[in-house]
Amino acid sequence: MTEAGITVSWSMKPSDWLDIAAVIDRAGVTAMVRYAVDTKATARQPIRYATFFLRGGWKGLPPAAAQVPPPRPGGTKPPYCGDPDCDEISRTREVEDDRGIRSLQRCPDCHPASKGQAA
Ligand SMILES: [Zn+2]
Known part of the structure; x- marks a missing residue:
């Protein structure tokens, strides 16, 4: 995340960490970073918390397998x-x-x- 130019606070509730772990398993970190970069580019206010991405779209990311051609x-x-x-x-x-x-x-x-x- 930091390598992609995104610096956010990762302080969140344990249940949020479980959600993020589930998203990583399902969609993969690459898709999450891509979404975060896109979101940051269009956001009107600075994004300070990773939970913004979690609530804003990570949960809706498609499974990684669906993006990989057979x-x-x-x-x-x-x-x-x-x-x-x-x-x-x-x-x-x-x-x-x-x-x-x-x-x-x-x-x-x-x-x-x-x-x-x-x-
Ligand atoms: Zn032969």
Whole structure:
């Protein structure tokens, strides 16, 4: 709060602290500070008490989850190719060269770094 240029008295009743803790849990500190900055910019009188924000709008802040877009399904990894030589976790294949030396190589079909490259 102070970092955002807002200096207010945090003296309040214990029940108000419980309310603020509930708002932090529900909406998050970022939303509270944003609301406080907006309110201070439009307030006609200096705001001296944090309870002003609490009664003025923090209680009405929407839950933080409602503001966050849902995560993209599937993540960033391409789908597992299903090849028996391919390890589903590491997306690598054990390859044996002409001299019989085995080594792990990125799966050309489903390793994330291989995606988009010409086959
Ligand atoms: Zn694969």
